[in-house]
Amino acid sequence: MSINWFKYSAPMTFYPLAGKLIPFFGWLTAILMIGGLYWGFFETPDRLSDQKEYYRIIYIHVGAAWMSMWLYIVLAAWALAGLVLQTRLSYMMAAAIAPTGAIATFLALWTGAFWGKTSWGTWWDWDPRMTSELILLFLYMGYMALQSAIDDPRRADRASALLALVGLVCVPVIFWSINCPNPNECAALHQTSKPGGGNMDPNILISMLVVALAFWMYSFYTILIRVRGIILERERHTTWVNEMLEED
């Protein structure tokens, strides 16, 4: 099997490919989300160790939090690819990821606040996990603000790519803010995350993983829709866009 991957990194070939993939990711998101949440609400016990029904926030909280960090790593990887390889599509992908990542980060904070109010008795605390996740939200917003503040798209791409790469330092901080080697050195209010390691009911764990997968598919879905708009906007002077528009 020899697939020319560089062929698909050209906006001209990626645009129709993305168009074909979008419905597939849309259906996958719907099926996994409905299935995972159905199982998580109806086939699970009403308690998770000492937590009552409110623990069910876990499904979207974990899914959103994982995506918030993962999407930032992917965004930074595309930004690096853009800086090193000078490929147009890389910057477009980075730009398309940012809003989805920002929404995932906001949801992780928002659902965390609702969960924190029930289990810790407070909406917010300047705990290392929450504070570093808040900084991640500011990084996404800063990336988008910088991109829209510079008129020349090529300069905007390079400047915001640099910001994304510098901001990458935030991701390991978020991760180790609760998973530090010596728990006594962690001043975190936030629980440590050990999927399957605790005494979590397997039905809860499976639902959580399925919903997290749904969040992943959702990210593909929205990012591909958004990148198609960005491709059209940026490639509007090229012959392939004009030929495609004339065919319609």
Added chain:
Amino acid sequence: MSTISEFFHAGGYGFYIWGSYGAALLLMAGEIIAAKQQHRTILKRLSRMARMNAAEEDE
């Protein structure tokens, strides 16, 4: 009926659970609609411009 209201009541934690899920539904549905709308708007604008250019060339 009582099972449905029990479900939404969620042992007294309904506000917290649906406050979380409601925000997620609102933001994610809104994001999908906004991204699709944006793509459609760009496509429309560019098609209009392409037609105008084609008309100019015919003159």
